[in-house]
Amino acid sequence: MIRSNRYRHIRTLLLSGSAILLLSNAGCTAATNAAANVQAALSGCSEFSGGAASVAALSINGDAKAFVVASANLVATASTSETAVLGACIGMATDLQITDTWTAMAPSSGDAPDDETTEACTQVTNKITAILAANATASCTLVISGGYCVVDETKQVDCESMCTSNTTCQPGNITTLCPPASLTGECTGSCNASATCEGSASAQATCQGSCEGDCTGMCDSDPCMAKHCKGACAGKCTGDCQLSAQASVNCGTNVNCRGGCSVTYQAPACETTVTPPVCNVSQACQSSCKSSVEVTSTCTPAGVSLECNGSASATVTLADIGDASVEVPDASTVPLDATVPSLDAALASLDASGTSPDAALASLDASGTSPDAATTGTDSSVPVSAELQALIGTVQKNMPAIILLVNTQAKLFVDATNEVTSTGTVVVDNVTSEGGKSLACAATAVSADVTASASIKVTVTASSNVSGSCGGPTSS
Secondary structure, X not given: OHHHXXXXXXXXXXXXXXXXXXXXXXXXXXXXXXXXXXXXXXXXXXXXXXXXXXXXXXXXOHHHHHHHHHHHHHHHHHHHHHHHHHXXXXXXXXXXXXXXXXXXXXXXXOOOOHHHHHHHHHHHHHHHHHHHHHOHHHOEEXXXXXXXXXXXXXXXXXXXXXXXXXXXXXXXXXXXXXXXXXXXXXXXXXXOOOOEEEOOOOXXXXXXXXXXXXXXXXXXXXXXXXXXXXXXXXXXXXXXXXXXXOOOEOOOOOOEEEOXXXXXXEEEEEOOOOOOOEEOOOHHHHHHHHHHHHHOOEEEOOEEEEEEOOOOOEEEEHHHHHHOOOOOOOOOEEEEOOOOOOHHHHHHHHHHHOOOHHHHHHHHHHOOOOHHHHHHOOOOOOOOOHHHHHHHHHHHHHHHHHHHHHHHHHHHHHHHHHHHHHHHHXXXXXXXXXXXXXXXXXXXXXXXXXXXXXXXXXXXXXXXXXXXXXXXXXXX
């Protein structure tokens, strides 16, 4: 209510001020134009609710249009992000059988669901904290793989081209506008040492270094199959692999290299805010365009898993080995430790012992450790409760949206909010010379930015709390 009253007060002052200024500067023609401007201002800006495309089609001052488009993009992004995080928190709450206390807080109109988001995510945060405390011996770790946003520098050039004072615009090149460490793309040569091969579950990266996802090959001196590797991975990685200082590899088909390639990138992109193109435009308009580019970036969520085990020993199943085309006689579970240097040696040892696969599995059952428990890295000394199992499953399913917001989008959104807020002040200060429709839309945008900024803060805070309860990243 305070924001609404303040907005109406500002709008009244701006309208009266613009009318007085225009009427006092000239005679009948000026009076007629001033009256038309005031009428246009009073008609409002219904186009704003139609989104950025509707605003871009308006015939208004270029600098004002860039600002209003940026505001419309910010509002849309704030809504989309909050909806995604709210959905993730409700999904986790459902899986964890948390009593619904948030639906009653849902807005009755088209307002942002700030209270509902806060309540749902708070309940999830508290439940996760309680589950992990009750299962402290399980030694759970949140493993995050990949996740990034790519900005499109051509959108900023297009935006600045409509700025009022623009006469020239040198778009530059993404390879010069983007910091080298954030430049990514397909590398047909070798990804540089200490750079990153960006693998995924569908396109595993060749890895000689630190793997954020699951490693298949060798983890330090031990064979591993689709397991998280805390040491050095040599083989394939389902997430980002930061190459060692001595490694230089081809990342593989459909796998991007970030941070340096021995040849020219194919389809290069930038995973951070690009340096603005060189355009002859006002700082306010450039800031508006920068904000639009940041909030319309294309993002790929990270892979997230909660890995819980109380045993330092690694295990591998023959079902896993089968994925690597290793011929084995039966399905069993073979422990890997310092006495078993390779998969072949482990299998040979099993055959030589005369122990049948069924006997091996029976032995596991008799010891109190199920085959599934051995596969997931748990043992009889660390029982996994049903609640913890539910948490592991829901984290993998619902946490990616939360981690994407905290780890990647938050910085872009906060920066965009700062840009558009400062721009709004400048645009409103100059609004008397920009016409009635520009005035109406700028005033609408200023009010909408306040609400969007508040929603973004709620979403970032709620996401940070949920992520932090699992030992994940938080954002200030």
